[in-house]
Amino acid sequence: MSSVAVLVELVRSDTAGGHVKCWERFAESAARLPDPHGLDLTVYFLGERERTQSLSPHVRFVTLRPVLSSAALVSADGAEDVTDLAPYHPRLAGLLPRHDVWHLTHSFAYAATAARLARRTARRPRLLGSLHTDVPALASVYTRYLAGHRLPASARAPVGYLADRTADGAEAWMRRRRDRLLRRCERVLVPTPAGREELARALGADRISLLRRGIDHERFHPDPTARARLARQYDVPPDRPLVLFAGRLDASKGVPLLVESVRRLRDRGRGVHLVTAGSGAEADPARRTLGPDVTLLGPLPQHRLADVYAGCDIFAFPSRTETAGNVVAEAMASGLAVVLPEGATTTQWLTAPGRDGLVVPHDDPGEWSDALRALIDRPTRLDSLRHHAAATARSTHPTWDRVLTEDLLPVWSPPVRSCRGGDEWTA
Numbered sequence: 001m002s003s004v005a006v007l008v009e010l011v012r013s014d015t016a017g018g019h020v021k022c023w024e025r026f027a028e029s030a031a032r033l034p035d036p037h038g039l040d041l042t043v044y045f046l047g048e049r050e051r052t053q054s055l056s057p058h059v060r061f062v063t064l065r066p067v068l069s070s071a072a073l074v075s076a077d078g079a080e081d082v083t084d085l086a087p088y089h090p091r092l093a094g095l096l097p098r099h100d101v102w103h104l105t106h107s108f109a110y111a112a113t114a115a116r117l118a119r120r121t122a123r124r125p126r127l128l129g130s131l132h133t134d135v136p137a138l139a140s141v142y143t144r145y146l147a148g149h150r151l152p153a154s155a156r157a158p159v160g161y162l163a164d165r166t167a168d169g170a171e172a173w174m175r176r177r178r179d180r181l182l183r184r185c186e187r188v189l190v191p192t193p194a195g196r197e198e199l200a201r202a203l204g205a206d207r208i209s210l211l212r213r214g215i216d217h218e219r220f221h222p223d224p225t226a227r228a229r230l231a232r233q234y235d236v237p238p239d240r241p242l243v244l245f246a247g248r249l250d251a252s253k254g255v256p257l258l259v260e261s262v263r264r265l266r267d268r269g270r271g272v273h274l275v276t277a278g279s280g281a282e283a284d285p286a287r288r289t290l291g292p293d294v295t296l297l298g299p300l301p302q303h304r305l306a307d308v309y310a311g312c313d314i315f316a317f318p319s320r321t322e323t324a325g326n327v328v329a330e331a332m333a334s335g336l337a338v339v340l341p342e343g344a345t346t347t348q349w350l351t352a353p354g355r356d357g358l359v360v361p362h363d364d365p366g367e368w369s370d371a372l373r374a375l376i377d378r379p380t381r382l383d384s385l386r387h388h389a390a391a392t393a394r395s396t397h398p399t400w401d402r403v404l405t406e407d408l409l410p411v412w413s414p415p416v417r418s419c420r421g422g423d424e425w426t427a
Contacts, residue, residue, distance in 0.1 A: 003040045004412050005099035007092075007110035009083045012045035012063055015299035017081060017248070018326050019105070019132040020045065024061075025214060029404040031056035038413060042099065044092065044110060046084060064091050067109060080138075084109035093117050096125070101412055103128045104185065107135065107178045115184055128411065129185035130211050131195065134252075134321045135178060140171035141252040187411055191324035192345050211407045213324045214400030215333050215393065219302065222335030222390055223310035230311030236295050240271045241376045244312035244336065246305065246327045247319065249280030249296075254318025254341070254363065259286045259294075261316075261368035266293055268369075270376055277308055309334035313382065314375055318363065320344045332357070333393035337385035339371055351396055356388040 008023050010016065023043050030041050040058045047063030054060045067086035074080045086109040093113050096102060102118065102125045104111045118127055143166055179202070182188050188203060189211035190196050196208045231238035243262060249255050259282070262274045274294040276286065286294050300308065309315070315331035316339045325346035331338050332349060338357040340346050350357040360371050375382040398406075 002038055002101060002413055003099040004042070004101040004103060005096060006041070006043045006103045007105060007114060008043060008045050009106040009108045009110045010046060011082050012047060012061065014301035018324075019081075021302065022132060022213060022326070023105070025216065025400040026404055026408065027055055027059050027061065029214075029400045031059040032401065039409065044095075046082070050091070062095075064089070087112050088116065089113045097121060097123075099125065101126045101128060103130065103412070104181065105130050105132055107174070107181050111181055115181060118184075127185045128187050128189070129182050130189035131191065131323050134323060136171045136175040137321045138252055139174040140167040141250055143167035143170045189407070189411065192348055194345065195323065209407070209411055212398060212403045213326045213329065214403040215326070215329045215397045216400065217333055217394065217397075219306050220309060220330045220333040220393075222386075223307070226307050226310035228311075229307060234275075234295055234297060234308075236275060236311075237271075237273050240273045241314065241382075242273050242275050242312040243314045243316050243372060244275045244277070244308065244331070245316060246277040246309075246331070247317070249276060249278050249282040249286065251282065252319065252321045253280075254320065255280070255282040255286065257318045257363055257365055257368060258316055259289050260365040261372060262293065263289055264365060264369040265372055265376070266290070268373070270373060272372065272376060275308065275312055277305055306330075306334065309336060312336060313386070314339060314372065316368070316372065317346060318360075318368065319346070320363075322346050325349070329393065329397050332389040333397065335386050335390040337375055337382055338389060339368070339375075349392075349397065351392050352388070355385070356392040357385065 006023055008020060010020050012020055027041060027043050030039060043061050045061060045063045046066050048065065050064050052060055052062050066084035067089055068084060069082060070085050071082045074082065083106065089109045092110055096114060096117055102114045104114055104127065114127065118125055182203065187207055187209055188199060189209045190199055191211055191213060193210065196210055200208045227238065230236055236242060245255065245258055247253050259274070262272055265272045272293070274290060275297065276294065277297045277300050279299055283296055287296060297308065309331055313336065315328070315336040317325065317328055318341055319325065320341055322345050328338055328340065328346045328349045340357060340359050341363060342359040342361045347353065347359055353359045358371050360367050375385065
């Protein structure tokens, strides 16, 4: 039996982001396998205490306490993911040798420990890696946010240039760190064909595989009764078009662009209402800009988020930093018309742009406002996009079970040819 350790250096909670949810869904799929396929799977997360949760005899979640938590560094709203910044995690180091495959999904304490331990372990494990979040881009955004929160207002302008340079340096450093780690892995899994082509140029096409994202069609689906529940539970207007955003409320997701677009719609007399699910530094600016025309729900667990999707009309997601953007798949499965930036990886979920979703060419609030207005002013077109989005989701978006079977098990199970050289990676 092949023992696989998946290392997720994030805190597991009901309101955790897509990276955590992705591995929860894969583990649940593995636990449903009628035949374990020779697989024993442990997914390691961070948590307040060490604990094990068994999903089946061959699948489990393990949470370990961080050695050097980044919690003290998050901004005032606490929206950033908390990870472990330690160069070595002794408890994880004691557990890893029981596994044959060490699957890295990040580049902090767990990954640093695995990379260091792999070099000195007599029975060499197989190191695999997968990309889930554009951490370098987020490092740049959060460095700027932290500078804004930590410095007094009088000092922010004079050091603005320095903050930008620091943010750019943080992004470059994180990208070098990530790439050194990937060179240590015998195989790297990416969520999109475009990502596969990009990494193939650096690592070689034979070392890159596709790891798609799945969708839970039983949880996310159209529900004509959801709108009334949404209005009753969260006091959103029952008779106005609802534009939904789900994810971190920060600049990396394009939230300022979306808020300004909705403001322009409002100023042009359109009775649109913005609903957000998530938290972040742009929550207060959105509230100040839109006032009663925005409802900020905060982070929501999956079962409540499904009801919010189904109760809205349009899903607007200007982010260009996604590696996959599973929220787009969830919105389409729920029957929402999705509006996305042209060229973003999230457009992979569309099969016929213009028919099952809209793409906006430029990151311009005027263009985004026009795209939203075109749907709000033409209810028949909005209904058509919603219908075709749900149809595309049903016919083309794979389930988590299918992705596990087709994308992950073949990589975890058979031997993979070892990496040809590559740079040494150190923490």
